[in-house]
Every structure is written in structure tokens, then in C-alpha cells.
Amino acid sequence: MTIEDYILSHTDEEGNLLEALNRDANVNLLRPRMLSGHLQGRILKMFCRMLRPKRVLEIGTYTGYATLCLAEGVEEDALIHTIEINDEMEDFIMKYVSRSPHKDKIRVHLGDALEIIPQMNETFDMVFIDADKRLYSDYYDLVFPHIRPGGIILADNTLWDGKVVDEVQSSDKQTIGILSFNEKIKQDNRVEKVILPLRDGLTIIWKK
Ligand SMILES: C[S@@+](CC[C@H](N)C(=O)[O-])C[C@H]1O[C@@H](n2cnc3c(N)ncnc32)[C@H](O)[C@@H]1O
Numbered sequence: 526m527t528i529e530d531y532i533l534s535h536t537d538e539e540g541n542l543l544e545a546l547n548r549d550a551n552v553n554l555l556r557p558r559m560l561s562g563h564l565q566g567r568i569l570k571m572f573c574r575m576l577r578p579k580r581v582l583e584i585g586t587y588t589g590y591a592t593l594c595l596a597e598g599v600e601e602d603a604l605i606h607t608i609e610i611n612d613e614m615e616d617f618i619m620k621y622v623s624r625s626p627h628k629d630k631i632r633v634h635l636g637d638a639l640e641i642i643p644q645m646n647e648t649f650d651m652v653f654i655d656a657d658k659r660l661y662s663d664y665y666d667l668v669f670p671h672i673r674p675g676g677i678i679l680a681d682n683t684l685w686d687g688k689v690v691d692e693v694q695s696s697d698k699q700t701i702g703i704l705s706f707n708e709k710i711k712q713d714n715r716v717e718k719v720i721l722p723l724r725d726g727l728t729i730i731w732k733k
Pocket of ligand 1 (some may be wrong): 539560561562583585588589590591592608610627636638639655656657
């Protein structure tokens with residue numbers, strides 16, 4: 526047994542719906558590793574249990590795996606807004622959202638987060654940034670005024686497969702995007718922050 530197997534066998538199960546989604550993604554989608562998965566999904570749910578956010582924004586839906594985990598964790602009167610630029614994902618996302626007992630808490634927006642966020646008339650308690658790595662700083666700047674003081678931003682993949690400590694190629698725009706986001710957060714004294722070495726790195730940012 527690996528340490529990962531041990532952790533998962535002593536963590537809540539993901540449940541039948543998410544297991545089916547995961548299998549479907551692995552068989553039918555090109556980049557199934559992009560979805561949050563069992564451990565991170567349970568952590569996202571646990572953050573919602575602990576922080577009880579009423580308004581959550583996810584930037585980058587992909588299959589809806591993390592969306593469903595966030596929706597599981599929040600209370601009945603909460604809303605999860607999630608934005609996905611690739612409209613080819615719509616059928617996949619809706620197939621699983623429609624089967625979830627938490628479907629009424631989920632609003633899926635198809636389009637570019639950079640265009641949709643400025644039109645949103647919401648104040649968020651929690652934001653999960655998990656879209657184009659080259660644009661993390663742009664999402665952050667755009668969403669920051671929409672987050673209440675005391676709100677949380679979670680940013681995924683901030684260790685980017687360990688590439689943040691390697692020499693970076695000028696052609697590697699994704700690593701450059703993550704590096705400049707991490708630097709920006711480090712310098713930003715409007716927030717407190719910590720990088721969790723979970724999976725591919727999950728930064729927790731608390732707005733003062
Ligand atoms: C890593 S996946 C999201 C995984 C999902 N959050 C989860 O944890 O299961 C990133 C997704 O962001 C989408 N994306 C990229 N740029 C975007 C943008 N500007 N606006 C909205 N979605 C975007 C991609 O199409 C892709 O489906």
C-alpha cells in the first residue's frame with residue numbers, strides 16, 4: 526500500500542456519482558488529470574463545511590468534479606457559480622450536475638472568466654482559481670474586488686509539478702504564469718497566504 530492509498534482509505538469516500546464521473550473522464554476525455562480528484566475534492570468539501578461560504582466562485586469547471594464537491598459542502602441556501610470557457614464540456618458537466626442532489630446550488634456559466642466576472646453582481650466568500658495557468662494573476666486582479674474581507678481564495682497547481690523551483694524556459698508560459706502569480710501573492714499585503722503542498726500545490730489566500 527502506498528501512502529496515497531493509505532490517505533484515501535482513511536478519508537471519506539468520494540461517492541458513486543463522483544466515482545462514475547472520474548471513470549467517464551478517464552475513458553472519454555483528453556486530460557482527465559485536470560480534475561481535482563478524490564483527495565482534493567474532499568478537502569474542498571471540508572473547506573466549505575468549515576467556512577460555510579454562501580457565495581462561491583470556481584474559475585475553470587472542466588468536468589464539474591470540484592463544483593460538485595463544493596456544492597456538497599455548502600449549506601442549502603448557498604450558491605456555487607462556476608465558469609468554463611470550453612463549451613464542448615457542457616454536456617459532460619450537465620450530465621453529472623443534473624444527477625446530483627446538490628444541483629440547485631450550482632450555476633454553470635459558459636464563456637471566458639475574464640469577460641464573465643466583471644458582469645457578475647455578487648460578493649464572494651470563497652473563490653477557487655483553477656483555469657488557464659498563464660492568466661492566474663489576471664483572474665486574481667479581476668475577482669479581488671468581488672471578495673468580501675475575510676473571504677478566501679484557493680489557487681490550484683501553484684507548485685506546477687515542481688517546476689516552480691526548476692530553471693524556467695522562456696517558452697514555458699504556464700510556468701511563467703504560475704511563478705508570477707506566486708510572486709504577486711507573496712508581495713500582496715492585503716492578504717495572508719500559505720501554500721499547501723497538497724497534490725500540485727494549493728495556495729490558501731485570506732483577504733484582510
Ligand atoms: C484544471 S481544469 C479545472 C478543473 C476543475 N476545477 C476541477 O478541479 O475538477 C481547467 C479548466 O479551465 C478552463 N479554462 C481555461 N481558461 C479559462 C477561462 N479564461 N475562463 C473559464 N475557463 C477557462 C479550461 O477549459 C479547463 O476546463
